[in-house]
Amino acid sequence: MPVNLRLREFFCLIVLSLISVSAVFSQQRQVTEVAPGVKKITIGKTDPLTPYSFCDEKPQVAAMQKLPAGNLPFDINSIGINISERGVLVEVPLDDKEQLYGFGLQIGSFNQRGLRKKPIVNDNPSTNLGYTHAPTTFYVSNKGYGILVNTARYTTFYCGTTAKNVNEVKASSQSNGGNSVSELYGSKGTAAGYVSADVPGAKGIEIYVFEGPDMLSVMQRYNLFSGGGALPAIWGLGVKYRVKADFKQDQVKKMAAYFRDNHIPCDVLGLEPRWQTASYSCSYVWNNEFFPNPQNLIDSMKRQGFHINLWEHAFVNPKSPLYTQLKNKSGNYLVWNGLVPDFADKQATKLFADYHQNTFVKQGISGFKMDECDNSNITMGDATWSFPEHSRFPSGLDGEQMHQVFGVLYQKAIYNIYKQNNIRTYLDVRASSSFASSYPAALYSDTYDHNEYIGMVVNSGFSGLIWSPEVRESNTVKDLMRRSQTAVLSAQALYNSWYLQNPPWLQINIKQNNNNELMANAKEVEADVRKLLNFRMSLVPYLYNAFADYHFKGIPPFRALVMDYPNDEKVHNIPDEYMIGQGILAAPLTEKQNERKVYLPAGNWYDYNTGKKMDGGKEYTINTSFTELPIFIKEGTVLPMAKPVEYVTPDTKFEITCYVYGEKATGSLFEDDGVTFNYDKGNYNNISLNYQSTKGKAERKGNFKSNRFIIKKWEVIK
Structure with a gap:
């Protein structure tokens, strides 16, 4: 054999050995x-x-x-x-x-x-x-x-x-098959x-x-x-109402007047797609036919205590001022003839964010509803609106990977605008992913099953997510009220009337609603809804403290019972009860239920509506009226409830009644300006609430100079 051939084989062996060693090393x-x-x-x-x-x-x-x-x-x-x-x-x-x-x-x-x-x-x-x-x-x-x-x-x-097919395997007890297909599979x-x-x-x-x-x-x-849980602007924990998609500027103002004239709490008005000149895909340009003077609308709503939230999605229409800039910083497939920005690319994100900052945020827009950032339904062959999995993006992501992170990258792009301007917000978003705990964005869905909505409140706590079981239309007044109770007991109290002329509580029939034919008992139903929304406003200080615990301690504000009671086998499979903060257990009902069973874990609990003390470790049957809340308070809790306000401003003072459950009880309140990130600099107070020996005491510690919460009285629930 020639020497040069032997040398070649020798070197090949060395190379193969190096490759083998490299492969082994790379998998260490x-x-x-x-x-x-x-x-x-x-x-x-x-x-x-x-x-x-x-x-x-x-x-x-x-x-x-x-x-x-x-x-x-x-x-x-x-x-x-x-x-x-x-x-x-x-x-x-x-x-x-x-x-x-x-x-x-x-x-x-x-x-x-x-x-x-x-x-x-x-x-x-x-x-x-x-x-x-x-x-x-x-x-x-x-x-x-x-x-x-x-x-x-x-x-x-x-x-x-x-x-696995390893060692010995025990014989199956069903080796002869079942008696039916359902038993077999x-x-x-x-x-x-x-x-x-x-x-x-x-x-x-x-x-x-x-x-x-x-x-x-x-x-x-x-x-x-992940950076700590989200701490939304305090006004975001009030009530949000999305108006009909084709409302014009004067109709939005009329809806705002309805809320204030009827003393129905509302902090946020959401505008749907027609505010833009193009919305599928998006132009991000005001439609002057519908909104001839948007700055006037923003300013006038602000004077009445409303924040304006804008619907959009991230697919950029050829008419948009952003189109040319993003053309080479987007995926190689279009959605609704619009660009898909590569939010994994910092330059693309900056272009998108800078435009939103200069065009909307500086003008006073308080937040956005970020729609359609999930994926067209992959269980259906005719659902094809979104970009395909084989898409390619300049950052190197393919379509599959981009789908998985698109929602969270979209959130980050919008959220950082507000953070950089030291303004807090509360956003809506259609998709999210891992490590999203710090983003104040509530998820929503086009599905509408009430049981599923309750289940998603429970599941959200396992992943650092915020879920909004919004209320749209309803089958009956009972359905409306049960859904309203769940919305009040969630991270965001939202009514989405994007295809309703009037609020759903004035007419549950869609056709009649849009013909302005109100129910005969519309005012009675309105009064019942007002009671629930007033409860929500009373709960805002408690919820705000729960979100502060989320941010500073990582404790999910809404979480399954198994998270607090992991050793109690009876809660391992309870998907429709959840903790709110440290002391409230919620058990919502649906339209199909006149009553329901509730399991209370170990310890003593109190029925919020009756004050009745109940032993834990037992199951009870409850039936709450439409204006009551299906919640139970853990013994040892001081529950701070505020005198309800119709909306929250930076200057709002909450008058607090401390409800005491048990002979000794504790609670807390987080106090800051509610609208900036100054808490990151230590500019906040913690108010500890302690009750013992027939006496309640509130102790304020911190660097925030104003008093947002005024403790008016203590009330013991016996």
Whole structure:
């Protein structure tokens, strides 16, 4: 054999050896602690653009250090990770009794144990597979830990559903098949061993592991790691009303007058698509035919205590002043003949944000409804309006990855305008993703099942998300009032009348409503709705404190009972009760219910409507009237309730009655200007509320110089 051929073979062997060594080295995992109680596993060639790569907010390390230390129920090195030609497979240990929750704003499922979940962004979350407006690749266990697979790729989780062909396998008790198709295929998988996460196409992966020691601590770590929970402008916790899509300027003013003349609380008026010269896709230019003097509208509404919120989406019409600038900074496919901005590109984001700042925010627009940033319904072949998964963007993202993060990047672009101007807001958004805790944006949906809306309030707390179970039309007055009760007991009290001439409480029939034919009992129903909305305004100080706990401590303001009571097996599968703040348990009813069962966890509770003391660890049957609220107060709670106001201004003083539940009780209030980010500089007060020995005491500590909350009296509930 010639010498040069032998040399060539020798060098080939060396090269192959180096490649082999390199491959082995590249798949060596690294485990690092990236924040107190948060570890990151890295292996292989990870994607440069991931959900966490877009998180600009820094972890609140000081707050995380105050949390109790957590221990994983397994060795972190026992998390299996395999990289193959298919992609990445992650296998997380799972024991027989673990219960799993999360994966974003899930609909149709609560306890995810035994399910196959595919958290993909979709405009119609109609099944329990995982398609949703706000998917996250994050789940939390009642054993006190959370797992986040940091990828924007479509990922499938098998939550203890599959058994491996290893060692000996016990014979199945159903080896002869069932007696019916439903018996044969309908049994839910309960295999122990692992949660498997399948990430096709990935060449490497990052996994974030959040330690407990309990579920609530896990969520605190996750939210604080994401920058802390959102703290909306205080006026955003009032009432929002979206007017009919084709309303003109004088009709908006007339609707505003209706609210003030009838003393119905309202803080925000939302304008729908026709305010623009083009809306599918968007021009972001005022329609002078409908709004001849928009600045006059903004200013006059402000004088009456209203904030203006504008509907839009991010697809840029050729008529828009932004079109030429964004032409080469957008995806290679159009939506409604409009550009899809590459929000993963900082220059594209800046162009979009600067235009909104100069054209709208500086003129006094207080927020935006960011619509259509999810995906056309991937369960239907004729739903094709959005950009395809094979799209390409200048940043390097493909359409699949962009769909998963588009909503959160859109939020960030708009939110940062307000933050940079030291103005707080409360936004609406159609899609979100992981690490979105710090964005004050309430999610909404075109679906309208009331049970699902309640379930999404509960599930939102597992993923750092805010959900708004808005009220649109209703089947009956009963349906309207039950939906209104849920809206009042949620993160955003919203009525969306985009296709109604009049408020839904004046006429529930759509055709008659738009013909201005009001119900005979319209004023009676209006009075009942007013009572519920006044309750909402009374609750604003309590809710504001709950959101402050969200921001500074990471505690979800709305959360499932299992988060507070993870060892109580009776709450593991309760999808329609939830905690509000530290002391309120809510159990909404729907139109189909004249009564419902409510389980109260350990401890003593009080029926808010009757003051009756109730033993925990038991189930009760309740039936609340339309103007009562289905809530229960935990013993030991001081509940600060304000004299209702019709709207909140920077100068609003809340007159507080402290309701005391128990012989010894505590509560708190967070006090600042409510409209700026000055709290980040320490310009706020904490007011501790303590009652014992027949005496109540409010102690104010902090640097905020004004008194927004005036403690008027204490009332003991016996």
